[in-house]
Amino acid sequence: MEIFLHHYPPSLFSEKIRLLLGYLELPWRSVIIPSIMPRPLLMPLSGGYRKTPVLQIGANVYCDSRIIARGLARHAGNTSLYAQGFAAHRVADWADSHLFAVTVALNFSPRAVAAMMGGFPPAEAAAFQQDRAELTRNSPPIATLSPAAALASVQHYLNELESSIGDGFLFGKQPTIADFSVYHCLWFLRNNPVNAALVVDRPAISAWMARMGAFGHGQMQESDGAAALAGALACDPVLPLVENELPDGFELGARVTVTPVDYGRIPVAGELVAWSREEVVIARQTEQTGSLLVHFPSSGFEVQHDTSA
Template structure:
């Protein structure tokens, strides 16, 4: 069986979400450290333009977006279940909220109150300027609330989590962990890395206790891998995950299409459509360095467009 290769970097919140799943399932995985900002030539060789972090590689299959990566990992290692029936469909709603609304107030606020300076300690002014420009390009078109707004938004959402935990349950939806827990935990993890957020987090003791349970999952068993090695894995692979284009979804098998995120980092990836369902879109593309690869995207949060000739 091909290795699980996670392309990530240490300070990436969505990478932490996936690392917690690796830990929950006690998985061995290869860790490729990708650049924090563009240019990312080895990333683009595998994804065709998708620049967000992380993405998961299994052979020549490349899975983008943490929501899809988590589903792939759960199929790869079904026990313990990441989507237990006991957690109800509410777990998917909470994941979607945590990956969007909670994330987009927690992460900017942590940076605004000094988290960015701490994380970038020792970097040159030129690097800081380039990083700011990179993130501005990544989030073009998004509103940028100030610290007071983000602090108010965060307090409201942490109160929601505190209320969920009021009956003493160890996890958000009951006695067993689920996707909701790792999705919400990534933002708390990031907040905890900003020293000036300590007083805010101290107001939510149940959230702190819950996070201790989730953080105890660990990160599984990572071993380093270079991006050159990962490219060679893709280039030498000859098998792909089984996919098909389901009927009546508006696109034909083999059509030349682009796939792009609809929220941020909306760089389009172009290829031949080889898989499509209500859950996933898959394009096949050729790259001179990575060879023939198939890039998988979740259907939710992404748009598909036919390429006009």
Template sequence: MPDLILHHYPSSPFSEKIRLALGFKRLAWKSVIIPAIMPKPDLVALTGGYRRTPVLQVGADVYCDTALICDVLEHVQPEPMLYPPALRGVARVFAQWADSTLFWAAMAYNLQPRGAAHVFAKAPPQALQAFGEDRKAMSRNMVRLRPGDATCAYRSYLRRIAHMVEEHDFLFGAEPCVADFAAYHPLWYTREQVPLLADILNATPAVVEWMERLAEVGHGVMDSLDSGAAVTVAANAQPMPPGGNLLVDSAFQDDHGIPLGSPVTITAETFGLEATAGELIAATRTHYSLRREDPRAGAVHVHFPRIGYVLRKAEGA
């Protein structure tokens, strides 16, 4: 199998979720460091517009969104399991809550004015402004929590997580699953990126101990790769055929009246609304796949989960 190439940056919380999942799976991977804000020309050459972090590349196949990336990693390395059979449903539901409700409460707390000033303390003055404008553009349709409301919610969520890990080493038992990695990463940002605000964790020592157990998982075996070289990897590869890639299901599920082969766009429902356009080559119960051509990357297949994304016919099609 071609190398697993993760496009990420060190302080990205969702990237930490996948870095730990790679470590949990004991997988080797290539690290491509991308900018935290636009422009991201090498990444967009692969995705066609999608710019959220991280993105997993395998040859000329590009997997967007950490929920889908976790599915890919489970297929690549089935053991140890991110989705144990007895927990498959509840783990996915909990992970979806953690990646949305918990994440946005935590980040509204983390990036309140004091936190943002700390994160950008060593950066040029214009860096904070550029970051703020970039994230404002990404979240223009979202209602964001104010710091006070976020603090109240975050404290409540930490107590609920504490109730779970007081009984077990991990959220649902003796071993971690996808729910643990999804709940961990926004808390990791609090502790590692805005330590001056990390005292909010002190009221739930069981959560801190759980975080330490997860941190011990590590990030697997990583080598660095230049972003331009990653584009070349795609250009020199052929994308895997629908049904023969790293996503298990392949049966067509038509919920939109859009046949395969149609020109379409796929856009996130809320955060990061840049559309990716291409030919619809798969629409299964769990994911969409587009074929697109890029002058630098050549033919690539870009994959998205169904949940959280909007499929539309391309304008004029």
């Protein structure tokens, strides 16, 4: 089964997964999607989920970088990525939520936005800003800190990291999921000329980022949305071997919706086929894709009975 990554180049969570694909030495096909809606060739696969990236392994679709990373580690037979347990997992979650929000506050400050969007035609820049407003509608804002407060936080975090990182990775001689989650946030900062010095002027962090960046993006082949749809249609989905731990009131086979709890709160509907400590899996079917299994993290998503069924 082929791996398709639906992404666009500046997406920081996509960079986390691109680098992980390189580390795991997995061949993959790159499907570049628009940075804003609509995404007509992706929606049949994701069921309406609109964050980036989305990973597809045959007819199995993974939504959210946390479950994408777990799915890729499982696919590659890698056991080291999550071997450090609670501490590494909590650092990864902190980076994917809080550190992400802080870096967004910095990179979307007026000066940083001007540097980032300066090459965009005015209509394209306005469309991007409108799309992000739609993404966070009826949700708390992603960035709640002022640029000054965000800068103070980032400087504190980076000073601590600079003094403790050593010559390996965050938790030893092998990278863990924490490394990939912290890396993509700092990659995002480094790619903005207004904020790049926060990263590049710290030699230990720069050396660690160079070690991470050396994994590269692996064996990538350019592809497109039509090929991804055909790839799903040609495969049968594979249900992962997980130990189900269903909450009271839910049973396998029930019609449910799965919705992010933070932003991009668009429910994806399907039949509940698995619910473990790490993931929720629903079955969906469309004419374009055939049968699919769509995977979400069990944390950070809300599962409800589908009252429209």
